[in-house]
Structures are given as C-alpha cells and as structure tokens.
Amino acid sequence: MEMPTSMRAAIVREPGGPEVLEIGTVPAPRPGPGQVLIRVEAAGVNAPDAMQRKGLYPPPPDASPLLGLEVAGEIVAVGGAPEGTEGAHALALGDRVCALTNGGGYAEFCAVPAGQCLPWPEGYDAVRAAALPETYFTVWSNLFEENVARAGSSLLVHGGTSGIGSTAIQLASRRGITVFATAGTAEKCATSVRLGATAAINYREEDFAARIAELTQKRGVDVILDMIGGRYLDPNLRSLATDGRLVIIALQGGAKAPDADLARIMTRRLHVTGTTLRPRPASFKARIAASLRREAWPLLERGEIAPLIHAALPFTEVAEAHSLLDSGSHAGKIVLRF
Structure with missing residues (x-):
C-alpha cells in the first residue's frame, strides 16, 4: 500500500481526566531502521496510558508522544536494515503481528521495532492479540x-x-x-x-x-x-x-x-x-519477545492460558475506555477496536 501521510489518533488536549482525550488527525509515522509500520486493528489500554494522560508519566525522548503501548495489526511497510533486533523472527508485508510499542498505539498506524513484534497466536483475532504484549513482556x-x-x-x-x-x-x-x-x-x-x-x-x-x-x-x-x-x-x-x-x-x-x-x-x-520496561533498549525487548514466542506462545495456542479481556470498545470511545480503566471496576484487559 502507499505510505500514509496522515492518520486518526487519540490526542490528549491537556493533562487531566478521560474527558481530555479526543480523536484528531496527525502525521503518520514512517518506519526507521529496524522498524515496521503496523496498520493498527486493535490497541490495549493500560495503566501507564492513564498516568501519561494525567501528565505523570512522560514518554522517553525518542518515543511517540501518543498514548498506547501495545497493538495488533498488519505490517504495511518495513524500514531499513534492523538494528538491535536479537531474537526477532523474519517479518514481511502482510504479516499479522502484535507488538509492544514505545508509544503511539492509539492511532491508525504505529511504527515499532521489529524485535518487539510477535505473530498472533494461532486462532487469535486482533482484539485478543492486542491484549498480550504489554502484560506478557512485563x-x-x-x-x-x-x-x-x-x-x-x-x-x-x-x-x-x-x-x-x-x-x-x-x-x-x-x-x-x-x-x-x-x-x-x-x-x-x-x-x-x-x-x-x-x-x-x-x-x-x-x-x-x-x-x-x-x-x-x-x-x-x-x-x-x-x-x-x-x-x-x-x-x-x-x-x-x-x-x-x-x-x-x-x-x-x-x-x-x-x-x-x-x-x-x-x-x-x-x-x-x-523496574520500568518502557525505557529499556530494543535489544532487551527483542530478547523477551524471543523467550515469549518459545515459552508462552505454545501455551496460548494450545488454550492452556489466555488473556482475560473485560471489554473491547470502538477506537472512537477512547475516553469511555479510560473512564472504565480509572474506575477500577474491570476484570482483565480493556481493548480499543479500529
């Protein structure tokens, strides 16, 4: 597909409660060396996202300022020669992957280091796959x-x-x-x-x-x-x-x-x-991805373990998703559907 130049994304108007979240249009990312561009089909909602929304958890300097630490979707572009992707499996256009992001998951497209991607477990859809990376890596x-x-x-x-x-x-x-x-x-x-x-x-x-x-x-x-x-x-x-x-x-x-x-x-x-996972180098996260694929993914594919999902909401209801997260009434993951 042609590289997108803009995309819809969840934007934080100012630090605050869920009501500060709105959908806007921003420039689409381009994959750099060792990265892939994912067309996002689902994104997990996590406690660090709420902390960042409140202004209490600023992203690292080299990370996307957009919220979202995990996604699932289709690879639509591949960057240059990979760097720091120890343990990464071969990726190609059209592959459906879930990924631990460095930010930017609440958007239609997200650039992610290749080593932080994993295939959808067999039989999984985008919502279930998007519920995996942040918690499993952590x-x-x-x-x-x-x-x-x-x-x-x-x-x-x-x-x-x-x-x-x-x-x-x-x-x-x-x-x-x-x-x-x-x-x-x-x-x-x-x-x-x-x-x-x-x-x-x-x-x-x-x-x-x-x-x-x-x-x-x-x-x-x-x-x-x-x-x-x-x-x-x-x-x-x-x-x-x-x-x-x-x-x-x-x-x-x-x-x-x-x-x-x-x-x-x-x-x-x-x-x-x-520990905090987000600032760790790509090589460390790639090593965790390789361990997960070897040790945890077979359990997921055999149905011995599974993500606990509380709700999957449309991307446009991101403020409602954060209200649910803040309430603490949920049991399991909250996921946004694109």
Whole structure:
C-alpha cells in the first residue's frame, strides 16, 4: 500500500481526566531502521496510558508522544536494515503481528521495532492479540527472564484480575509456582482462583500480610509482584520469606512509604527491586519477545492460558475506555477496536 501521510489518533488536549482525550488527525509515522509500520486493528489500554494522560508519566525522548503501548495489526511497510533486533523472527508485508510499542498505539498506524513484534497466536483475532504484549513482556521480564520465580517457589501477585495480575497467575501456576493473589471483590478473588491462584485475598476485607502468614504457616512467600508501591511496602515486607524478593513495577499507591520497617530487609535478607520496561533498549525487548514466542506462545495456542479481556470498545470511545480503566471496576484487559 502507499505510505500514509496522515492518520486518526487519540490526542490528549491537556493533562487531566478521560474527558481530555479526543480523536484528531496527525502525521503518520514512517518506519526507521529496524522498524515496521503496523496498520493498527486493535490497541490495549493500560495503566501507564492513564498516568501519561494525567501528565505523570512522560514518554522517553525518542518515543511517540501518543498514548498506547501495545497493538495488533498488519505490517504495511518495513524500514531499513534492523538494528538491535536479537531474537526477532523474519517479518514481511502482510504479516499479522502484535507488538509492544514505545508509544503511539492509539492511532491508525504505529511504527515499532521489529524485535518487539510477535505473530498472533494461532486462532487469535486482533482484539485478543492486542491484549498480550504489554502484560506478557512485563511479567516475563520481571519474573522469568532471570529466573526470579522458580518452580517450587511461592509468589504473591497484587491485583489478580488486572492485565498484569491475570497474566502472572496463569504463567506462574503453569510453571510449578504456588500463587497467591489479592483483589478487591469476592468475584475478582474467585476469578483469580479460576485462573490458577491457590488462594485469593480480598484486600478490602482482610489484612493481606496476616492472611499470607496463615496461608504459608508464617513462612511468607518467596516473591511478590507489586504494582501498588508506597502504602504496600511495609505489609509486603511482612509477607516475604527469608531471602524473599519484592519486585515493584508500578506506584499506584504512591512513591513514599514513611511507615515501612526497613530493619526487616536486613534481618530477613530481603531483596527489593524496581523496574520500568518502557525505557529499556530494543535489544532487551527483542530478547523477551524471543523467550515469549518459545515459552508462552505454545501455551496460548494450545488454550492452556489466555488473556482475560473485560471489554473491547470502538477506537472512537477512547475516553469511555479510560473512564472504565480509572474506575477500577474491570476484570482483565480493556481493548480499543479500529
């Protein structure tokens, strides 16, 4: 097809609530060296998008200023010789792929490093494929790429029915890891168990640290995957076993934790780490993509795991999608359809 010069995209008028999102026309991107241009058929909606909309999560200098960290669609153009695409499979015009983007997913076209693309799992449509990249890349890179969570160990996942949480539960439980989860309603707790958690704790009704102590005979868990941050730091530390590891991947509960007992880190030899995926180099993301295709994609294609999708809304209803995201009432991913 002829390279597009303009496209429709979701635009943030100014930092604020969902109402600041509107559909406008912007210049279409062109694929650079090592990139492909994807005609977007669906795009995932994620918590970092809401943070960026509020002005709290600025994109890296070399990233698209548009929202959207994952897409699914058709490759319509290929850039020059690839750079930093270790592990990338061969891509060609017409291939249907899903991709972890560096931004720009809420648009009709998106330029993406080739190494961050993966084929749609067999039998998947665009909506299901678009629900995969951001959560699968995040979970895999934080729990499995460096063997942080191992078979025979135990894992606590906060937000069991979030995109990250539902993915972590499914992948970990199928790798021989005992998984516990937190969620905000009885229904979400039941969904977490259905996905593979041994037990789920309603954090609105129970002290999750006390409940973890009961469930583990006061031993604690080996790993915690945490998206809350600040106000969860102390109960997280109380929930870890000796030599346990707390992996912080978001700060939805704030960046400050004045009441945490840091002596526990020393006395129990705890490891506290934090990561953000978006600024990592293309070569790192390509390595994660290769691991996912080898380890996770066969499970998806056999139906042993699957994305949990709450709703798929038309692209023109992007403000409504963000309102739903902000409400916290959803269970699973929210996806935009083009």
